[in-house]
Amino acid sequence: MPFARLATATTPTCHIGLGLAAVGRPGYINLGRDGDLGEDRSVEALRTRTHELLDAAYAQGVRYFDVARSYGRSEEFLAQWLAANPGADDVVVGSKWGYTYTADWSTDAERHEVKDHTAATYERQRAETDALLGDRLDLYQIHSLTPDSPALTDKELHARLAEAAAGGLTIGFSTSGPRQADTVRAALAVTVDGEPLFRTVQSTYNILEHSAAPALAEAHDAGLTVIVKEGMANGRLAGPNAPEALRSIAAEEGLGCDAVALAWILRRPWVGVVLSGAATLTQLSSNLHAPAVDLDADRMTRLATLTEEPRAYWERRAQLPWH
Template identity: 35%
Template sequence: MSKTKMGLGLAALGRPEYINIRDGIIPNKTLVAFRENAFSVLNFAYKQGIRYFDTAPSYGKGEQFLTNWNSKYQHMDVILSTKWGYTYVADWELGFSGAHEVKEHSLDKLIEQWQISKKLQPALNIYQVHSTTFESGVLENKDVLNQLYEIKKQTGLQIGITTSGLNQTEIIEAALKIQIKKEDLFDSYQVTYNILEQASYDILKHLLQLKKTVIIKEALANGRIFKNEKFSHYQKLYDVLDALAKKHQVGTDAIAIRFVMDNLEPTYLLSGASSKEQLEQNMKAQNFKLKKEELALLKLFKTAPKDYWEERNELVWN
């Protein structure tokens, strides 16, 4: 029904607090409980047919959970991806007042984190620069780029970038130009795209035409597609999503996910579910298809990128 395959991201599974609008249910936030839940959701995802799993060192214990799960079950058909460039520093402290993760796109950080991340092999398929920006200088750091190329040649991995923010398109355009020994360095691009943030559509379609791997994150706009009194300016969108959800007998999450699948047709779309119940609801997006007029209606709700990212930056960790 769709070219897009669903995957599972561990951003919310690996740490007790995350930038998301939660449903009011407060989970047990002990490390033991999170590990048990992560394994439970990973096993459920696999049984439901999901084969792509994405993590990062900055996802709390997310990379460790995925490594341990992968070592225990040794599924031969999973595709794993991880990242480098951010370090988790909140140390499981609830209500941590500072930045929960710290960016460092240095050669030393790449070498340090690769030594741990490579334990995900041989199931590891994609290795990504985490949250690529012009400010970090990573796209101009020849030592880092050459090291990534060496990892690519030694392992056969796809090397990718993830990007967020106002200038996603410009960052992708810059990354596309990077070649080493007349070979494109980057094969994979993980990007935010959803009903509210559609600015990267043209460049993402171009990537797909180039046979690059396109991975979509934050398809639910960090929970902003769900009815919330704090976001009254989305009331018309909520009404449309509610009507479509009733028509297709799914939740609004499935409508938002299906919009990305049908409108963009990326390689993968990541669910950020933190429970089996959420994942089950997300996966209902695979059971129907939106009509052209329904897609056209949802496309009308795109926001100005500046407004979208300013609003996202104001979301709190909870």
Template identity: 30%
Template sequence: MATFKTLPTRSLGRNGPLVPRVGLGLMGASGIYGTITPENARFELLDDAYNRGERFWDTSSSYGDSEEILGKWFAANPEKRKDIFLATKFGIRHTDTFPGFTVSSTPEYCRESIESSLSLLGLSSIDLFYIHRLDRVTPIEKTMEVMVELKNAGKIKYIGLSECSAESLRRAYAVHPITCVQMEYSLLCTEVESPERKFLETARELGVAVVCYSPLANGLLTGGLRLIADVDSLGNRRSVLPWLQEAVLEKNIEILNQISEIAKLRNITTAQLALAWLLAQGDDIFPIPGSSKIQRHEENLGSLFVDLSEEEEKELRQLGEEVVGGRFQETTGYAFADTPALEE
């Protein structure tokens, strides 16, 4: 079994720390997409990630018991804490009604959340703290004031945002430099590049890195979806994805199969091809694929050693653009979120 003790790193943002180009997303391991992985299996998952040099770990207060599991792992491996660049988030509370969550980015909830996260993690500080979603009610400046307060108190080291608009990013940055923004970005979802959104160009102007969640398009780019019958294997939460709706499913599977055939010709997996495509978009792009399966670690990290030609990148982009269906996040009301102006 191949291992990668030293992975390629880049600066997370213009003045940020060096982190591996591919991070470890921990959402799926806590049952957000289905069955919760047993505790001992998750410890093994973290052990394997560490041993492979996968040291950029991403969780959230909304990822089930993820912070609690990490806290237990750090307690059992205190000497390894210094090697992990740990990110967590606040702002989302899960509910049983559509869209499945509520959002709060108030100063009060920010303070409450950091104390809860630190307690569960058993840590005195977190490397990167994200505002997971903007509630569209609290001016971003108010939330940022508390984030800076937490940084000055030594409870967090770097500040991040998620699913914000270009304008919200610019306003937040005016209060304090933002290290990175977590956005949905994949071969099938390139809205961050949209000239109308002006998001990626704004992030690059400010020197803010883009951390890509759902870099494998909620599992569609793992190569496991070859037939309509395969959709059931993706889990109940993925049934809401516009890409998988009956009217467009057959066409989309045909395109996904073409992408998989390109990977087969390269003797790599579809996931490695999709992640390599993201990495080719720039050194400021950091995918964070997640899995509850150890064998996926080696596969995902292998993408770091796949080089795409300009022609391959363009061919894949064209195929991705042919897939029909918008983002699920657009239906929630919190995608590319703006906030009210700060009253004087």
């Protein structure tokens, strides 16, 4: 698996990846976005910002980059950076299919993305991804599986994904919603010719919402690489939005709330990669301090008070505006 390259990395940031959801398109649901991006959200402005983030991340040891068909021009921006940095051949690239970006570079579109997990969408988006990333693509994931997704039972789709795996592509899936654990377990049961189809799982997991933890540990034990997304809860655990318990520990450490929040995730032995969703160089630098955070038993107990009921968490997330 390509993720073996991360397991053997020697840098302290080897288990932190960079996701480009926040900078591959002008609109997203992260809090504080106006201050992060400012008014200029042209294609060129976000291309430049993305390349600066990729430069800084690579220089500091980050080796996994995460994009998706629905993240605006994220695949395009990453492909251009890879072409300009031929020495970065140790980078692991993951993308996702299953959502189509429909906002047409607008922050106030009626719909920003449309979900479709059919085999036809896979074929179309796989061709689109191949046109941009070609043989630099290592991992291709089904985007945001839920228990009712047809992708869990579509045998034709499974056969096509298995064919891609036989050609050297790692096949994975991501999850969303309050029933992530159910989704993970259902996906672990998917096989083709008696062999497990999926080799990675990417799930939302953070201080506020960690109900998927047992299922993710099971996935790790089954041999899957676990990737954690939304470790900052779309900005709810960052800076002025962070709850008091998190802010007090960050102050004690002399580091950002984001570093503490990501450190909490990195303590899990089953976590392979946790994604930084940084939109600025300052945020990225702060995120990368996570391995230095000391979370003793007392601090872990204080953070445990922040847990939210999964349905309440996801209902609040659904209410976050695109901006």
